[in-house]
Amino acid sequence: MSRLATTGEVLQLIRTGEAVTRADLGRVTGLSRPAVVHRVTELLQRGLVVEDAEGPSTGGRPPVRLRFNTAGGFVPVASLGASRTQIAVCDLSGAILDRTEVVIDVEEGPGVVLPLVMDTWDKLLYGRAPVVGVGLGVPATVEFAAGRTESARVMASWTGVEIPPLIAARFPVPVLVDNDVNVIAMGEHRAAYAAELGDLLFVKVSTRIGAGVISSGSILRGALGAAGEIGHIPVRDGGGVLCRCGNTDCVDSLASGTAILRDLRAKGRDVHTLADVTALVRAGDAETMAVVRQAGRHLGEVISGAVNLLNPAVVVLGGDVAEMFQPLVSGVREVVYRRSTQLATRTLRIERTRLGPAAGLTGSALLVTDHILSPEAI
Numbered sequence: 085m086s087r088l089a090t091t092g093e094v095l096q097l098i099r100t101g102e103a104v105t106r107a108d109l110g111r112v113t114g115l116s117r118p119a120v121v122h123r124v125t126e127l128l129q130r131g132l133v134v135e136d137a138e139g140p141s142t143g144g145r146p147p148v149r150l151r152f153n154t155a156g157g158f159v160p161v162a163s164l165g166a167s168r169t170q171i172a173v174c175d176l177s178g179a180i181l182d183r184t185e186v187v188i189d190v191e192e193g194p195g196v197v198l199p200l201v202m203d204t205w206d207k208l209l210y211g212r213a214p215v216v217g218v219g220l221g222v223p224a225t226v227e228f229a230a231g232r233t234e235s236a237r238v239m240a241s242w243t244g245v246e247i248p249p250l251i252a253a254r255f256p257v258p259v260l261v262d263n264d265v266n267v268i269a270m271g272e273h274r275a276a277y278a279a280e281l282g283d284l285l286f287v288k289v290s291t292r293i294g295a296g297v298i299s300s301g302s303i304l305r306g307a308l309g310a311a312g313e314i315g316h317i318p319v320r321d322g323g324g325v326l327c328r329c330g331n332t333d334c335v336d337s338l339a340s341g342t343a344i345l346r347d348l349r350a351k352g353r354d355v356h357t358l359a360d361v362t363a364l365v366r367a368g369d370a371e372t373m374a375v376v377r378q379a380g381r382h383l384g385e386v387i388s389g390a391v392n393l394l395n396p397a398v399v400v401l402g403g404d405v406a407e408m409f410q411p412l413v414s415g416v417r418e419v420v421y422r423r424s425t426q427l428a429t430r431t432l433r434i435e436r437t438r439l440g441p442a443a444g445l446t447g448s449a450l451l452v453t454d455h456i457l458s459p460e461a462i
């Protein structure tokens with residue numbers, strides 16, 4: 085480092101494990117011994133770093149190792165869904181300490197939903213302090229900088245609402261809000277893939293279809309936060325299905341959980357929920373497998389376009405239909421490997437979610453810790 089490293093940069097080195105003793109920090113940063121001591125003392129006083137007495141013995145007194153204190157603060161998080169909301173308290177590493185689920189219709193609006201979420205945080209925190217920030221994933225397009233919801237389709241009663249001030253009135257800390265699929269992609273990437281690769285496309289297939297893009301380790305949000313909205317990209321040979329957005333043959337209207345249920349019912353199958361479909365897939369029901377595989381082909385068409393555009397190292401499939409991964413992914417693979425460029429697919433992996441439903445909560449916490457622990461913020 086050519087200029088003097090800041091306290092925030094010193095924390096970054098300790099967090100990532102690049103330098104874990106005062107001597108290492110001096111070597112890596114070029115800071116003088118008193119300057120290192122000064123910055124480390126500040127981090128110790130703020131509770132962000134702790135000392136581990138035990139270091140590897142090299143004969144004589146072992147050097148004191150410094151460790152990022154993941155218990156140095158708490159992050160209340162929530163992942164809002166159409167009919168149920170996951171609520172949790174995480175530590176500074178994004179690990180979930182306590183979680184619960186409440187059943188509430190998100191269309192009740194922010195005036196009902198947010199107070200319930202905040203009451204639940206109080207219970208889960210149970211006096212734990214300090215609260216250093218709050219993170220929220222919502223099933224809508226979010227103008228990230230303002231935390232303002234934009235989409236009118238799922239959370240109609242929330243359109244234009246700036247969520248952070250409503251929460252900060254009771255939790256006066258940084259409040260970060262993002263689209264639910266973005267935070268899931270973030271959680272999935274950091275907790276399961278960060279050590280191996282930086283570019284990941286997460287596709288969530290539930291009642292709706294959405295995607296989150298991790299590019300060089302960061303969420304790609306686009307100009308206004310609408311990047312990754314792949315659900316309303318049309319596919320060929322859809323047969324003219326009218327989508328709720330008003331266009332025809334959007335992949336959402338042909339490959340979502342809703343579409344799979346509709347197509348099976350049209351064949352006279354008695355299925356009411358995605359759990360019913362999952363059970364039929366598990367039982368090896370040929371007709372159900374064929375419908376899910378066809379949904380996978382439609383999905384594969386849109387994913388192949390995204391693969392050509394973004395060249396991700398891995399495509400991760402998650403959401404409520406992740407349980408139907410085998411027939412779904414064979415449809416996706418069939419089309420992606422045929423239609424994407426050779427270079428983009430040479431080492432491409434298509435996998436199922438490793439974290440499952442926890443990804444949205446961990447991702448919301450990481451959104452917060454990345455913000456408050458960044459070298460600029462410290």
Ligand SMILES: [Zn+2]
Nearest residue numbers: 316327329334
């Ligand atoms: Zn549409």
